[in-house]
Amino acid sequence: MKNKLRLFWPGGLRLLMLGLVLFQFPARGQDFQMLLEEALxxxxxxxxxxxxxxxxxERAGAAGFLPDPELQVGVFTRPMELLMGDQRGEGSLMQMFPWFGMLKAEKAEAAAMAEAVHAAYREVLTEVAYALEISYLEIYRLQALQDLDEQNLALLKALEELALIRLQGGDGALAAASASARLCPLRGRASSASSAMGGMGSMGAAPATSASGAASGGAGMGGMEAGAGSGAYSAILRLRMQRMALESALEQRQDDLELAYFQIGTLLGREEAVPVQASLGPAGTRWMLPDAQELPLEVLEANPMLAMLAKEQLAREQEVKMARLEGAPMIGLGVNYMVFSPRPEMGAPGPEGGMFVPMGMGNNMVMPMVSLNLPLYRRKYKAKAAAAREEAGALALQQDQVRQELFLSFQSLHRDKQEAERRLRLLADQVALLEEALNWAGTALIGNAGSLSEVVNIQQELLSYQAQRIEAEVAVEKVRAAYERLAAKHTGK
Structure with a gap:
């Protein structure tokens, strides 16, 4: 039927409409992967x-070392008189050694906490990637609906021109053929645009406000068939009102796009809007969720929240071991060095009339030392171990809760995907029926046997269903983005 309609279109008009199609649907090649890399x-x-x-x-690298040795140095202000001479000062050096296994436990606890922080870092990256993808899909949705609004605006302008021709007493058959030539390419544009949107749309498939609003307004176009006079004039006024409303809606759509561009800029760490020409995968591309009966292994292995809780639990288990080892004695090894000077005995005659100096007086002394701390107050060590065990148990329960929430989210994603795909199939059938109806109505209109208002109403309804189709396709892609968020697809393991 489409080929039959083309027989009535002038060649120049067909080229003009082809140019409009190419202008209305520019090639959108913004690389989402580049935006994602910059955002991360x-x-x-x-x-x-x-x-x-x-x-x-850095903290993990500082763990697992011996305590610093302790050096003590003392100097007597007055020499201490001892049998071995006058003691001038002393110095001691002591190194404490924790119980066997304590340093290893400290290093393991610090490493587990570092891995938990790394999992938290991956969780942040996952959230940033998800927010960027949702903003990108929102831009795609707004741009696709903007294209439909522009088609609708072109339709309203064509109808207004037709009404003016009839009001001025022009050739009604020629006007109808001209209007049909301008309406039918719009149908082709709507179909080709929707089929090229291979896989994207927003959660909740409600028709766009401007597209659906214009469709409802088109139902009142029956007065246009009255030809010249008050009916055609009132039709012109109604068309102008609808066109003004649609132009206002397009301005609002542009404002929404500007806000979405600013959201992209914020995610990229910029203080400015980042205009994006959103594009999606090739037409007809689809993806599959794993079996809904059990949570996929890749989610269990890669989910950052589960990994963070598991590493924190491991750190608490090491704290239990550390608290137990703290209750064991610490051994200290050291040396004490005492400085002496000889002291002559007063009043005691020495050999050959000299003073008597005992043998060995004035020699410095070296004393090896061993120390042992006695952890007698056991209650604090038991309390530390008990607290760490309770925290480890709480983290294990949190992991069970997160697994249940992930499974529930996974089930919800399956339901949302099935609902969106079911709606897509329904909309595809409805669009096909509307296109067939539009073919018949356009053929009848060219043969002066049809009603222009009928063609208008069908075309407006087709645009409304195309808007719903965009919403449903974006809904499917948002399910994919949510699953990638669960499995941390963009941030690795």
């Missing part, structure tokens, strides 16, 4: 999480 690298929240991870790695 430059987003302030991601950069802050990266710094926290580096700090945790």
């Amino acid at each position: 690298r430059e987003n302030p929240q991601a950069k802050a999480a990266a710094q926290r991870h580096r700090a945790a790695l």
Whole structure:
């Protein structure tokens, strides 16, 4: 039927409409992967999480070392008189050694906490990637609906021209053929645009406000068939009102796009809007969710929240071991060095009339030392171990809760995907029926046997269903984005 209608279109008009199609649907080649890489690298929240991870790695590198040795030096203001001479001063050096296994436990606890911070960092990256993809899909949705609004505006302008021709007493048959030539390409544009949207749309498939609103307004076009006079004039006024409303809606759509561009800029760490020409995968591309009966293994292995809780639990288990080892004695090894000077005995005659100096007087003394601390107050060590065990148990329960929530979210994603795909199939059938109806109505209109208002109403309804189709396709892609969020597809393991 489409080929039959083309027989009535002038060649120049067909070229003009082809140019309009190419203008209305520019090639959208913005690389989402490039935006994602920049967001993961430059987003302030991601950069802050990266710094926290580096700090945790530094703390882990400082764990597992012996305590600093203790050096003590003392000098007597007056020499201490001892049998071995006058003691001038002393110095001691002591190194404490924790009980066997304590340093290893400290290092394991610090490493587990660093891995938990790394999992938290991946969680931030996952949220940034998800927010970017949702904003990108919103831009795609707004741009696709904007295209439909522009088609609708072109339709209203064509109808207004037709009404003016009839009001001025022009050739009604020629006017109808001209209007049909302008309406039918719009049908082709709507179909080709929707089929090229291969896989994207928003959650909740409600028709766009401007597209559906214009469709409802088109139902009142029956007065246009009255030809010249008050009916055609009132039709012109109604068309102008609808056109003004649609132009206002397009301005609002542009404002929404500007806000979405600013959201993209914020996610990229910029203080400016980042215009994006959103594009999606090839036409007809689809993806499959894993079996809904059980949570996929890739989610269990890669989900950042589960990984963070598991590493924190491991750190608490190491704290239990550390608290137990703290209750064991610490051994200290050291040396004490005492400085002496000889002292002559007063009043005691020495050999050959000299003073008597005992043998060995004035020799410095070296004394090896061993110390042992006695952890007698056991209650504090038991309390530390008990607290760490309770926290480890709480983290294990949290992991069970997160697994249940992930499974529930996964089931919800399956339901949302099935609902969106079911709606897509329904809309595809409805659009096909409307296109067939539009073919018949356009053929009848060219043969002066049909009603222009009928063609208008069918075309407006087709645009409304195309808007719903965009919404449903974006809904499917939002399910995919949510699953990638669960499995941390954009941030690795």
